[in-house]
Amino acid sequence: MSQPYESVAQPTAVPPPGCPAHAGGTGTGTGTGAEPLYTPEFFQDPYAVYKRLRETHGPLAPVEIEPGVTAVLCVGYETALEIMRRPETFSKDARNWRAMTEGRVPEATHAAQLIKPRAQAGWVDGEAHRRLRSAIDDSMSRIDLGALRGYVERIADSLIDQFAAAGEADLIPEYCQLVSMLAVGELFGCPKDIADRLFAAMAGLLDGRDPMAAAQEIDATMRALIELKRREPGPDVTSWLIAHPARLNDEEMVEQLLLMMGMGSEPVPSLISNALRVLLTDERFAGDLAGGGMLVEDALDEVLWTDPPLSNLAVHFPLRDVTVSGTRLRAGEPVIISFAGGNQDALDSSQHKQGNRAHLAFSAGPHTCSGRNQGRLIATAAIEKLLDRIPDIELAVDAEKLEWRPGMYQRGLTALPVRFAPVGELSKSEPAAPAAPAPQVPAAPEVPPAPTGLPAVPDAEGAAGEPGGAPGDADAAKPKPTGLLGFLARWRRSRK
Known part of the structure; x- marks a missing residue:
């Protein structure tokens, strides 16, 4: 029988220090x-x-x-x-x-x-694992995937609006990270100030930048979120996890949220950017980036085999x-x-054909990733929206100049610079078409309510469903943005 979290198997006799068989030794x-x-x-x-x-x-x-x-x-x-x-x-x-x-x-x-x-489903066995995993699975199952897709598409639209007129962008900080971060933040009812601190600390932990400080910051922000949702529960995964019959204590809440939100804040942005790299550089995907959902699904399968966001x-x-x-x-x-x-071993040995979904990217066995469907949906919706809005997008540098982030645990690019015709110039060479109203920044249609819905997207002034302020003269001094736009600006600066 598998052991509960409270008990630990005692290791067998220990080899002497310096022995090659001495796991985790102090030698080089x-x-x-x-x-x-x-x-x-x-x-x-x-x-x-x-x-x-x-x-x-x-x-x-x-x-x-x-x-x-x-x-x-x-x-x-x-x-x-x-x-x-x-x-x-x-x-x-x-x-x-x-x-x-x-x-x-x-x-x-x-x-x-x-x-x-850790008192976390990914790091325990037996009955402890079953209890924590049930709380995660039950809470995640309450997410309305249709509402989530719609929410991601509206987030994506609002982000694309921020750089579409420039004709160029670095998609990592300006799109891939933000679309995932904002979607995950809403799924878990995470306010912007907490999300700002939390996701920066999660990135620092995986990258190895001052890991102790990153771990302490993650714990503090998670506890702040839990305290908030205990006071003000809402239609979000954090509130559902708190109310679950498993009755998780604060430490268990912190750890399960770290597991679930961590998957969305780091692997998902890398999944988006890695798939975009394939779509923009691989001849098998070249020629028709507006080719529809199957093209995007194929690109996701490709990178889950060849460049999984979590490598080791x-x-x-x-x-x-x-x-x-x-x-x-x-x-x-x-x-x-x-x-x-x-x-790589499976592909090299021809045991498995590239393109199927027998890859290891989401793990296997009892610890298979619980958020794989939601993560893939976020990535698919974000990529499809980008290619639909900017079909002529292309890399702004040679593919060989793209650099990967250092570190053994993750696989993601440091930057993904692209160029395209600015939106103001897209229609100049095309026949005149009936004008369509410009989307709000961002749009805020209603979304199904709790327990299966998501909150509406906040507009530029920070209120759900209310119109944002009118745009000012481009040559005039611009006030500091507030609400979602202000959050995006602050978060970008924090990542530089």
Whole structure:
């Protein structure tokens, strides 16, 4: 029987410090034969490293995730599925991490902040997992997907309005991040001031920028959101989670919200931008960017295979010494599933055809991503709206000049500069057509109410459904924007 969160499997006898089998040891990658995953070489071409590891070690390879912190990286597709589908042998509870329990993983390291014991569905086993997962699944199931799509489309329209006349944009900060952040913020009833702090801290945690400070900021903002929704519940996932019969305490609330909102604030923007990169650069998708939903769905499937937004995570800990795919794994030794490396293995071996949905991007087994449908819907709606509004969009730089964010856990671009005909010039070479009213910034049609609906999109003055102020003279001094537009401006500045 799987163990509840309250109990921890005791590791077997510990090898002496310095032994190559000593998981999470204090030695260097060179001393243990482990491949470092924090080098410029890895950040520049992680797929070359995955392939070398697979050729040298097989599907399970020794790696160093940061100086002095070692683990095993699973770069084999079938082996990854086997591990993720065996919860009776492989625990998600980080209290089974031998090196951490022995004090050999410094608290200030990125690994200690990202991979640590949590009262979170993604990091517990057995009955504790079932209880927390039921609260998540029940709350997420109350989201009206039709209302969510409509909301994302209206957000997308309002964001496109902000840069359409310029004829150029960096889609990462001006579109991909914001459309996802605002959609997730509304789903969880997160006010703009809390969302501003929260999503910046989440990005910092994954990137490894001062991880302790990022973790503390995330905890503080989550608690502020929970306190607000306890006082003022609404038709949102946070309120539904609070009211769930599982009766989550504050710590459990913080952790489940971190899991769910974290998936929307980091992986989803990268999914959008990675798919747009494919649509703008891959010859298989070139020629008709207005080709409809199937084109976008194919691009999403492509990047979920080749560039999954979460590259390496899903850490598992053997509860006892076990041999998997010919490799002996020690109890308490962290095994990190490489979604990217496993997908590469499947594609290289021709076991699975690109384009199907048997990829590892959403994990597998009992810990399969609970928000995969909502995340994919947000990405699909955002991309379709952008290509519909700006069909002549193209990269503003050579594809080879696009850069990936450093870090072993995520896979996303640092920038996605594009150019296109400014909206004021789009119709100059076309026959005159009946004028259509310009959309509000943003539009605010009604959305179905709770329990399955979403709040209306706030207009430029911050009130739902009320008209925004009239635009002023372009040459006149502009007042500081308020409401949604002011939030967008402040958030962009905070990310520079």
